[in-house]
Amino acid sequence: MHIPDGFLDAKTALATGALSVAGLGYALREVRRELPPRRVPLLGLAAAFLFAAQMVNFPVMGGTSGHLVGGALVAVLLGPAAAVVVVATVLIVQCFLFADGGVMALGANLFNMGLTATVGGYAVYRGVARLLPGLRGRVAALAFAGWCSTIIAAAACAGQLAWSGTVAWRVGFPAMVGVHALIGLGEGAVSALVLLAIARTRPDLLPDQPGIAATPGRVGPFVVFGLLVTVGIALFVAPFACPWPDGLESVATRLGFNHPVSSPLLPALAADYQLPGITSPGLATALAGATGALVVFLLAIGFSRLVVPREGPALKTEN
Secondary structure, rough: OOOOOOOOOOHHHHHHHHHHHHHHHHHHHHHHHHHHHHHHHHHHHHHHHHHHHHOOOOOEEEEEEOOOOOOHHHHHOOOHHHHHHHHHHHHHHHOOOOOOOOOOHHHHHHHHHHHHHHHHHHHHHHHHHHOOOOHHHHHHHHHHHHHHHHHHHHHHHHHHHHHHOOOOOOOOHHHHHHHHHHHHHHHHHHHHHHHHHHHHHHHHHHHOOOOOOOOOOOHHHHHHHHHHHHHHHHOOOOHOOOOOOOOOHHHHHOOHHHHHHHHOOOOOHHHHHOOOOOHHHHHHHHHHOOOOHHHHHHHHHHHHHHHHHOOOOOOOOOO
């Protein structure tokens, strides 16, 4: 759902950019206030995992693919403010290093996937989790929240396209929501499986887990293992991802507005996840994915280290 340059007009780009800056600023303030320093490496791991996972497109139907956004998943694990920072880090690196999403459309992409999908999905999760007790209830709540987060982001994107005059609301909204309702099924399933895997292996990392100490154990070994798995996904899975266009690209082609700007505003170092000088497309994608995962890992930790006090906030419920 990465909007390229050329789909939105100036007023929409400026408005969504301003909203995204304000939302990201508030999220950073909340991370500073609430996130314990010991959990900062988990933000880096979450960012690296989302980056690698978003490279793995899965087929949906009729030549259309989708991929994980992951905002709702990270919000459940680390809190909505931390999730906004994580998704924003991924989107910034995708935009400037890999030309995945336009520079002028970065604010809109941050608004759709970093703010509305993340916060909206988390709100749905909290509401459903209150009705469904236990781990199974939380997993089911996240599966539904992941699906809803995809729909929310698709609806926001349709509204931006309509406000820009790119495609009428009555046409763009059902097209975007329809295809992303299917993509959201994958979002919900992957999010639920990840939550279940963490609950089985490291339940101390889950907030508000009954019968588990509020203070998690050592996160270092978990982060190292998770980073190895993430790099493995980028190296050995991403090159074989479904090559079909994603939901937005498919809708744009079908409705006749798939005409992004021919030359990017800023040249990317590895556009389309192809490192220069490497002739094998698969190898280039693998190395670009592994490099990008490490970059977002370090960048997310760097952002967090800048805002989280070294002594950390007072011990409190993290969500």
